[in-house]
Amino acid sequence: MELATLERLNACRQARIPAVLVTDLGGGHASVIAEGDQLHGALGEAVAAAFRSGHASVVEADGGSYFLNVHRPPRGIVIIGAVHISQVLARMAALVGFDTRIIDPRMAFATPERFAGIDLRSDWPVDVLKAKPLDAYTALVALTHDPMIDDFPIAEALRRGCFYVGALGSRKTHASRLERLKAEGFPDETLARINGPVGLNIGAVSPAEIAVAILAQIIEAMRLRDVASAKGDIR
Amino acid sequence: MSGASISIDPLLTAEAWRKSGREVAIATVIETWGSAPRPAGSHLVIDAEGNFEGSVSGGCVEGAVITEALDVIGSGDPRMLEFAVADETAWSVGLSCGGRIRVYVERLA
DSSP: OHHHHHHHHHHHHHHHHHHEEEEEEETTEEEETTOOOOOOOOEEEEEEEEEEEEEOOEEETEEEEEEEEEEEEEEEEEEEEEEEEHHHHHHHHHTEEEEEEEEEEOOTTTOGGTTTTTTEEOOOOHHHHHHOOOOOTEEEEEEEEOOHHHHHHHHHHHHHEEEEEEEEOOHHHHHHHHHHHHHOOOOOOHTTESSSSSSSSOOOOOOHHHHHHHHHHHHHHHHHSSSSHHHOOOO | OOOGGGGOOHHHHHHHHHHHOOOEEEEEEEEEEEEESSSSTOEEEEEEOOOEEOSSSSSSHHHHHHHHHHHHHHHHOEEEEEEEEEETTSOOOOTTSSEEEEEEEEEEO
């Protein structure tokens, strides 16, 4: 592969543009096809199928043998609350490869010192999510315990079909949250999509342990309860 | 891709290494059969000194792939490798999980 080809592929990946790297296993020539590029012939059809499935594979087409490697944008996690758990969760989520951002209108919490290198917005979720809306490829985790801050993004995550919705709080806190959302008109089966108490039940105690439990539950939702892959497009 | 800066990304590593003047090979899992530790599309990148980033298995065959990659860096010709359990005729290393993988190794020009 030529360096220029790799540069184009990496540029697509960093711009969150789905791309397929087509490698001719006969001659070794490689080319990048970005989503939206013109496709032709049997190989073009195979590339279109690869975009839909997201799976890398070897295909025989147009008299040659080609390896199609699909690069789709990483899933995202939006964390509501610049709290202690978020400090750990954001870093671990980035290690796993999630695009991670934190929203918290409380200036005292949302300080750059506590979240070095993390995309952090100290504004109200209603304003931040207007500029960059939630989608089916994003997980929403609400961690402030404050209905004034948490309720809107949770409701928005349910409306937008986020692949994971989690909310911190005791069973009692969660029960009153469900009552408020029910009053807003959400049916029970929609509210059942909220993971509360948040995280897998591994007996987590410390903020870091709770972050592990939450991240594991998000991965479970992505890998085992994946509704988005059926549609084929990660965006 | 805010996570890219701290998550391990072999293809970004390969680009950075090549641009800094290092010779680089990219190994890619292109097919798997049965139980295989890394799915098709997984990368291991190697430089001429034998430094590497990423994986094509659970650490079972990386050593052999690196050896082949050094040859590929030298010759410039891509190679197709195949690893299976107890495949003593072709390779002295294999996958203990019982799977089989095909790995394509090419030089980054």
